[in-house]
Amino acid sequence: xxxxxxxxxxxxxxxxxxxxxxxxxxxxxxxxxxxxxxxxxxxxxxxxxxxxxxxxxxxxxxxxxxxxxxxxxxxxxxxxxxxxxxxxxxxxxxxxxxxxxxxxxxxxxxxxxxxxxxxxxxxxxxxxxxxxxxxxxxxxxxxxxxxxxxxxxxxxxxxxxxxxxxxxxxxxxxxxxxxxxxxxxxxxxxxxxxxxxxxxxxxxxxxxxxxxxxxxxxxxxxxxxxxxxxxxxxxxxxxxxxxxxxxxxxxxxxxxxxxxxxxxxxxxxxxxxxxxxxxxxxxxxxxxxxxxxxxxxxxxxxxxxxxxxxxxxxxxxxxxxxxxxxxxxxxxxxxxxxxxxxxxxxxxxxxxxxxxxxxxxxxxxxxxxxxxxxxxxxxxxxxxxxxxxxxxxxxxxxxxxxxxxxxxxxxxxxxxxxxxxxxxxxxxxxxxxxxxxxxxxxxxxxxxxxxxxxxxxxxxxxxxxxxxxxxxxxxxxxxxxxxxxxxxxxxxxxxxxxxxxxxxxxxxxxxxxxxxxxxxxxxxxxxxxxxxxxxxxxxxxxxxxxxxxxxxxxxxxxxxxxxxxxxxxxxxxxxxxxxxxxxxxxxxxxxxxxxxxxxxxxxxxxxxxxxxxxxxxxxxxxxxxxxxxxxxxxxxxxxxxxxxxxxxxxx
Numbered sequence: 060x061x062x063x064x065x066x067x068x069x070x071x072x073x074x075x076x077x078x079x080x081x082x083x084x085x086x087x088x089x090x091x092x093x094x095x096x097x098x099x100x101x102x103x104x105x106x107x108x109x110x111x112x113x114x115x116x117x118x119x120x121x122x123x124x125x126x127x128x129x130x131x132x133x134x135x136x137x138x139x140x141x142x143x144x145x146x147x148x149x150x151x152x153x154x155x156x157x158x159x160x161x162x163x164x165x166x167x168x169x170x171x172x173x174x175x176x177x178x179x180x181x182x183x184x185x186x187x188x189x190x191x192x193x194x195x196x197x198x199x200x201x202x203x204x205x206x207x208x209x210x211x212x213x214x215x216x217x218x219x220x221x222x223x224x225x226x227x228x229x230x231x232x233x234x235x236x237x238x239x240x241x242x243x244x245x246x247x248x249x250x251x252x253x254x255x256x257x258x259x260x261x262x263x264x265x266x267x268x269x270x271x272x273x274x275x276x277x278x279x280x281x282x283x284x285x286x287x288x289x290x291x292x293x294x295x296x297x298x299x300x301x302x303x304x305x306x307x308x309x310x311x312x313x314x315x316x317x318x319x320x321x322x323x324x325x326x327x328x329x330x331x332x333x334x335x336x337x338x339x340x341x342x343x344x345x346x347x348x349x350x351x352x353x354x355x356x357x358x359x360x361x362x363x364x365x366x367x368x369x370x371x372x373x374x375x376x377x378x379x380x381x382x383x384x385x386x387x388x389x390x391x392x393x394x395x396x397x398x399x400x401x402x403x404x405x406x407x408x409x410x411x412x413x414x415x416x417x418x419x420x421x422x423x424x425x426x427x428x429x430x431x432x433x434x435x436x437x438x439x440x441x442x443x444x445x446x447x448x449x450x451x452x453x454x455x456x457x458x459x460x461x462x463x464x465x466x467x468x469x470x471x472x473x474x475x476x477x478x479x480x481x482x483x484x485x486x487x488x489x490x491x492x493x494x495x496x497x498x499x500x501x502x503x504x505x506x507x508x509x510x511x512x513x514x515x516x517x518x519x520x521x522x523x524x525x526x527x528x529x530x531x532x533x534x535x536x537x538x539x540x541x542x543x544x545x546x547x548x549x550x551x552x553x554x555x556x557x558x559x560x561x562x563x564x565x566x567x568x569x570x571x572x573x574x575x576x577x578x579x580x581x582x583x584x585x586x587x588x589x590x591x592x593x594x595x596x597x598x599x600x601x602x603x604x605x606x607x608x609x610x611x612x613x614x615x616x617x618x619x620x621x622x623x624x625x626x627x628x629x630x631x632x633x634x635x636x637x638x639x640x641x642x643x644x645x646x647x648x649x650x651x652x653x654x655x656x657x658x659x660x661x662x663x664x665x666x667x668x669x670x671x672x673x674x675x676x677x678x679x680x681x682x683x684x685x686x687x688x689x690x691x692x693x694x695x696x697x698x699x700x701x702x703x704x705x706x707x708x709x710x
Contacts, residue, residue: 064370071353072313073275076158078113080391083379084162086118086129087422088415094135095144102433105151107384111391115157119164122213126181127165128174131419136213142220149221160224161217167234168195169322183238184245188322211267224277232322235261242293265310279314280307284342286321301349308352316355317343331616332407333493336365343375355379361404363394385424406496410696413610425696428703440707444469450532452521455483457687457698458538459504464706466511473514473530475521481505483540490563491584523679534682541666541688550637559585559663569594569659574642576634577663578605585661590624597627597655599644666692
């Protein structure tokens, strides 16, 4: 496909951008402890610029330290000392003819006190960001003016450091949005009440910026086109959003950047895998039709084909990519070269958000093990393979990633897979609803290793003797996954017992009722699939929480579909026996035993490595590297990351 619109030049006020693709701003937690960019952060942004993106928005940058923070390792531009580090960042981006805009931010009531030394967050009024949240301090007039001045001072620093423009961040329930939102703004002075008063805070900042900055500096704003949060009073809808945007256009901004959602609906901003690409494009299109300045918009864009489609349809003027750039920083380069099949697409698993938002750790990506480590692992790895033979046992995600990096380093790689196709457990993970994108990942990874000349032997259950006789490798990567655990309970060997694999591949069928033992993510997906077939399901687990340890956004999304069918969920219950007609479980708190009728029992209690097989390879070869679930039951991310790092460092 030819991407004519995607690679058009576009004007944003006084600035020309080489194409219509934008790296959307997103907190990656890569700053140094002082809040300034260091080598790790600079390399992260530089790689996206090198990959061909036209315009980069660096993430939300706090204009003051005392009461504003995006989280761990926040980006601060609140002191002159930041300018030197910022200049290093902008120069790295400009090397590749990409433009760069800073996103100026104050978190307002959304700020977690633990990131600002226990202080009370600031806000227009004493309304928490979400019901039950921390009550913020209502700003005085003097404090309002002080924060406005801090926005301007931060902008001046950034322009001095080489930024091409500044963006006022009024999305996701942050301070600017709180002022113009009547749910949060209960003021009765000149900054509250009427629409004009609620807009005064940002209007005055824009006027101050126009006086302080040269006319060739772009000034824009980001906002939520529709907060999609109508379960709270006075939250803003699409009509309100357009009114705000047109008002900001009248104040002289050069573009509007559209996100969606709010502090109480982050799923509309960064959505899990069940949300399909383009589900919110009607919002952006409404803005495009109403505005005379360029509209930038996110739209769950995973491929250049869809980006082109949105531009051709007139949904927006520039497409904003965030997680697509996490997954593959060469997204634009590969599209321009006519290689879209080489792009590793985002799978919507939310692991990036889990790391940054939930765990307060630097960003990582399930499909891109180099993100945040670009400074440590070169895009072109050490070329020390010299044609030496290496065996990879197992063709799942870990095995394919190991084969890819080893081939990139010049080793002669032979991959052995016992099944008749590659993918391993990904061929199960892609079966639940909305997870077809994992099929695409499997196909992409297979394409990658075939491109690199990896010899693939399917339908071969490798043994040490076979591998030694076949290629006599200098090393063996064991990436064989794990076997399903069958708990030692009476009846576990009965004909009505199955594993998640049997359910997900539809190898078994329940008649009317089923029991799923285990409430982890896989267990719940089995429940969903059984329910889709009209089966009445009971889920049992010894734990006290469904999907314990899983990112709550993913859990809530999955359970919202499961709960429609009103399954029986027995937490804190232990499986004691499996009978021909169901199971016997015991309430761990009371000791009471219950009999549950079922004609199918699915045991989803985890998996364990095949230790004897692994030991046999260790006994036969000097260098044996064990990867992924062959070490410990884990996720795609764990296997891909381990395989990449071990393959990169292998000698």
